[in-house]
Amino acid sequence: MLSFPGLExxxxxxxxxxxxxGRYEEVxxxxxxxxxxxxxxEEGIIVDSDQLRSAVKAFRKDAVRASLIxxxxxxxPFPDDPKEDxxxxxxxxxxxxxxxxxxxxxxxxxxxxxxxxxxxxYVRVLQYRFHLxxxxxxxxxxxxxxxxxxxxxxxxxxxxxxxxxxxxxxxGNLKKLIIxxxxxxxxxxxxxxxxxxxxxxxRFSINGSNEEFLDRLKKDMRxxxxxxxxxxxxxxPGKYDRQFFDDRCNDPxxxxxxxxxxxSQWTSGYYLGRIDGELGELTFSSFLQLAQGEAENGNPDFKxxxxxxxxxxxxxxxxxxxxIDEVKLSETDTQVTxxxxxxxxxQEYEQLDSPDKEVVDKNMRAAWKSMNVGFSSDLxxxxxxxxxxxxxxxSLLQSFWKGLKNIFRRLKDKxxxxxxGLLNQVKNFAKFIYREIREALHIFSRGMKFLFGSRKLVSTxxxxxxxxxxxxxxxxxxxxxxxxxxxxxxxxxxATTGLTFCLKLTGRIIRLAxxxxxxxxxxxxxxxxxxxxxxxxxxxxxxxxGFVIDPQE
Amino acid sequence: xxxxSKKFESIVNGMNLALVDFTTLDVxxxxxxxxxxxxKEGKIIKPVDLILNYDAEKTDVRVEAFTxxxxxxxxxxxYRDGIQEEDLTYKLHQQAVESSKAARLGVLxxxxxxxx
Numbered sequence: 001m002l003s004f005p006g007l008e009x010x011x012x013x014x015x016x017x018x019x020x021x022g023r024y025e026e027v028x029x030x031x032x033x034x035x036x037x038x039x040x041x042e043e044g045i046i047v048d049s050d051q052l053r054s055a056v057k058a059f060r061k062d063a064v065r066a067s068l069i070x071x072x073x074x075x076x077p078f079p080d081d082p083k084e085d086x087x088x089x090x091x092x093x094x095x096x097x098x099x100x101x102x103x104x105x106x107x108x109x110x111x112x113x114x115x116x117x118x119x120x121x122y123v124r125v126l127q128y129r130f131h132l133x134x135x136x137x138x139x140x141x142x143x144x145x146x147x148x149x150x151x152x153x154x155x156x157x158x159x160x161x162x163x164x165x166x167x168x169x170x171x172g173n174l175k176k177l178i179i180x181x182x183x184x185x186x187x188x189x190x191x192x193x194x195x196x197x198x199x200x201x202x203r204f205s206i207n208g209s210n211e212e213f214l215d216r217l218k219k220d221m222r223x224x225x226x227x228x229x230x231x232x233x234x235x236x237p238g239k240y241d242r243q244f245f246d247d248r249c250n251d252p253x254x255x256x257x258x259x260x261x262x263x264s265q266w267t268s269g270y271y272l273g274r275i276d277g278e279l280g281e282l283t284f285s286s287f288l289q290l291a292q293g294e295a296e297n298g299n300p301d302f303k304x305x306x307x308x309x310x311x312x313x314x315x316x317x318x319x320x321x322x323x324i325d326e327v328k329l330s331e332t333d334t335q336v337t338x339x340x341x342x343x344x345x346x347q348e349y350e351q352l353d354s355p356d357k358e359v360v361d362k363n364m365r366a367a368w369k370s371m372n373v374g375f376s377s378d379l380x381x382x383x384x385x386x387x388x389x390x391x392x393x394x395s396l397l398q399s400f401w402k403g404l405k406n407i408f409r410r411l412k413d414k415x416x417x418x419x420x421g422l423l424n425q426v427k428n429f430a431k432f433i434y435r436e437i438r439e440a441l442h443i444f445s446r447g448m449k450f451l452f453g454s455r456k457l458v459s460t461x462x463x464x465x466x467x468x469x470x471x472x473x474x475x476x477x478x479x480x481x482x483x484x485x486x487x488x489x490x491x492x493x494x495a496t497t498g499l500t501f502c503l504k505l506t507g508r509i510i511r512l513a514x515x516x517x518x519x520x521x522x523x524x525x526x527x528x529x530x531x532x533x534x535x536x537x538x539x540x541x542x543x544x545x546g547f548v549i550d551p552q553e
Numbered sequence: 554x555x556x557x558s559k560k561f562e563s564i565v566n567g568m569n570l571a572l573v574d575f576t577t578l579d580v581x582x583x584x585x586x587x588x589x590x591x592x593k594e595g596k597i598i599k600p601v602d603l604i605l606n607y608d609a610e611k612t613d614v615r616v617e618a619f620t621x622x623x624x625x626x627x628x629x630x631x632y633r634d635g636i637q638e639e640d641l642t643y644k645l646h647q648q649a650v651e652s653s654k655a656a657r658l659g660v661l662x663x664x665x666x667x668x669x
Contacts, residue, residue: 006564010557450656451663452564456591463591464649468568470657471579471600474649475587478615480641488645492652499659507666510561519555 001084002445005452011520018365019438019524021372022431023095024086025379026391030098031055033388034124035140039379046379053078056089059098062121062142068097072497077490087442091498095439096535101125104132104267105394106173113164117144129171130155132275134259158186174267175395178260182324189227191217192258192318193248193311194279206309206317207237213309213319220321235311245315257320258283264323265290267395269428272378272387279316284308287323289424294327296425297403302326336401338393338436339536342529345433348408349525356412361521363416367423367430393432400429437524440505440531447506450499457495462488505534565667575661576624579604580653582646586613618646622654 002016028046031037037055039047047055056078063069073094079085090098100108101121108125116122120142127140127148135151156167159180170177181187206213214232221228234241248254255277265271265286270293273282287304294302307326309317349360371389378387390396400407407429410416417423455466461484464474477484508530513523581600583590590598604619619631636643 007557007560010560447663451660462645463587464652465591465597466653466656467573467597467599468660469573469575469578470653470660472581472649472653472656473590473598473600473603474580474582474645475591476582476584476617476642476645478584480584480645482641485641485645489648492648496652496655496659499655500662503659503663504666507663510565511667511669513558513561514565517555517558520557523557 002441004445004448006448015520016441018368019434019441020086021368021438022375022435023438023442024083024089025372025375026389026435027086027089027095027098028052028379029388030102030391031059033102033128033140034059034098034121035127035142036124038139041382049080049082052082052089059121060094062119062124063094063097066119066121068121069094070497072493075490075493076497077487077494087446088494092439092443092501093498099391102128103392103394104129104172104174104263104390105392106169106176107392107394108172110168110172113168123148126168126171132259132263133171134256134275134277158184160184174260174263178264178324181260182321187253187257188222189225190253190257190320191227191231191248192254192261192279192320193245193251194254194258194316194318195249195314196279196284196316197314198284201310201316204305204308204310204316206235206311210305210309212303212306213317216306216322217309217319220319220325231317235317240312242313242315245311245313249315258318261318261320261323262286266388267390267392268399269390269396269431270424272375272389274387279318290323290327293399293403293425296406297399299326299402336394336397337532338397339529339532341397341400341404342433342436342525342532344404345408346522346525346529348405350522352412357521359414360408360411363411363413363426364430364434366416367411367427368434371427371431389431396428396432399425400432433525433528436528436531440509440527441524443502443505443531444509444527447502450495451503451506457488457491459488459491460484464488464492501534501538505531508534575657578620578622578653578657580620580646580650581616582618582642582649583614584617584642585615590614617642620646620650 002020003013004011004016025046028037028039031052032039032047036059037047037051060069060073060076064071064074069091073091076091077088079088082089102125110116110122110125116126123144124140124142127136127138127142130136130148130151131138131140133151133155135154136147138145138147152167155171156162156164159167159170162170162180170180202209204210204213217228217231230244233239234244258279259275259277262271262273262275262277262283265283266275268290270289271283271286273280273286287307291302291304291307294300307319307323309319311317349357352360375387375389403425407425410423410426411429416426451468455468457464461480462474462476464472466472474488476488505527509523509527512518512526512530516526518526579600581603583603590603600619601621604616607616609615615633616631617633617636621629623629632643632646
């Protein structure tokens with residue numbers, strides 16, 4: 001649990017409890033995504049403690065083999081109650097490595113096939129990506145199988161002239177992959193048909209109120225595109241061909257494109273559902289939210305009715321080319337970084353008077369809480385078991401950056417209606433900011449506990465006590481057993497692994513608080529910014545990319 | 554200045570860094586009646602004081618191993634007669650030394666960040 005020795009009278013436990021959410025679920029999802037963990041089918045149970053322990057152990061072994069983490073991780077203890085003691089499940093470093101592995105924002109590039117084939121963790125990353133794309137049926141297991149080889153060949157065939165290295169890079173950079181596929185011969189004429197019952201169908205009727213759909217489609221597709229001609233002809237009143245649309249709804253290529261759109265919606269924070277290539281209520285409403293979000297972000301030209309069209313009966317058609325072009329999926333603004341978003345938010349926040357600051361804090365907390373409660377209960381319900389929250393950063397960042405002022409204006413609203421789906425942007429923003437702050441505060445808490453706590457590590461048979469200058473005395477029984485040694489070693493390793501990183505951040509936070517004389521709410525924002533800067537200093541010049549191993553581990 | 558920053562200031566001032574010796578590192582492993590040494594809340598006995606005042610005849614605490622790392626990284630290690638590298642106590646002591654070194658590095662980094 002998050003706590004700060006010596007600050008109990010300044011920061012209430014209620015304030016801290018807000019930042020104790022979401023980590024357990026995030027770890028479960030990431031380990032499950034990489035196939036280390038099978039989520040239970042039973043209602044109410046996500047995963048039991050022993051399964052999680054085994055999954056963490058298997059991940060650590062793989063990550064050590066691939067030199068992603070240091071060997072000391074193998075000696076780390078595992079908490080008895082991982083849900084309560086979620087800090088103890090993984091070290092901060094392991095946690096950030098996992099985040100990197102499951103990102104689809106181009107932050108992590110796989111090594112050439114010859115090198116990764118025997119390294120389970122990399123094979124799992126590749127399997128996870130192909131599984132999401134629907135090109136691999138089986139869940140990640142770390143084995144380079146024929147099924148995976150076939151999936152690689154299939155994607156390579158669609159993309160045309162592409163090297164293996166580029167192919168591997170594209171699988172981890174969803175936006176780039178979608179653009180490349182859109183430009184490929186295989187998908188140039190692709191339209192997506194689906195069955196969907198919705199009350200708003202008349203508003204989207206391509207032969208009624210929404211004739212603009214076909215006009216726009218004509219511009220987006222090749223002049224003699226068979227896809228366009230077929231749609232126009234078969235949907236005409238009097239020539240309506242129900243069988244044709246029925247068949248097209250089952251077209252595997254169409255389902256693949258819908259899956260890509262779902263993935264794009266997922267990584268932009270609009271879609272929290274299954275990635276299954278089927279268009280249902282959640283997917284449809286995510287597109288409505290995208291249209292609303294684009295309007296708020298200053299792109300009023302994006303219109304839902306140019307993206308989806310209603311044909312007849314329950315048949316609909318999607319123009320994927322329009323969405324990809326209009327929301328500028330290819331846009332990669334390298335200036336948009338986590339630090340930049342944090343700093344802009346912090347500056348906006350500083351300009352507020354105290355009552356408005358309180359409203360922003362209150363609304364941020366409510367949005368974060370609502371997001372975590374929703375996700376946690378979705379994971380418990382077997383009906384929603386495979387809903388996902390995207391934990392990458394770059395796609396979300398670009399989405400926030402375009403509409404940051406607008407998000408801030410919303411956060412300043414006195415009453416924020418979090419039940420409304422249209423506030424997804426606010427929820428995602430709170431998730432993004434609070435998740436960083438959560439990590440910074442947990443690291444800070446660990447530093448404060450180590451420095452100003454008892455510094456006494458007690459296992460069943462042994463005790464170690466450190467001075468402030470870290471001289472130590474360890475007491476053990478005369479007949480020390482293997483188990484006692486193992487248990488105490490784990491404690492020592494857990495207390496000191498990554499401690500330098502942790503105390504570096506702790507030192508910076510304390511120094512800034514003393515020099516700038518800031519209060520708690522400003523300080524937590526600054527802690528998030530400082531963590532990001534420290535990661536950049538320690539690991540890389542750029543954020544995330546070029547991830548290297550911290551020599552201290 | 555906010556209450557929070559005042560609190561941090563008093564914490565930093567209370568660290569009494571002038572009284573702390575970062576030039577050497579002492580790591581001690583003991584057995585026997587360890588509670589008499591390690592369970593006293595508040596009072597911390599320095600390893601070197603325990604060694605200097607150690608009299609095997611007058612105490613029920615046994616010194617198993619002691620490591621002193623000097624400011625120039627010279628290391629002096631002492632092990633009780635009969636302890637071999639494969640012994641569990643030897644391994645426990647080695648881990649304690651590694652952990653103390655890692656913790657020392659962390660604290661020095663912390664101090665550098667606070668006072669720089």
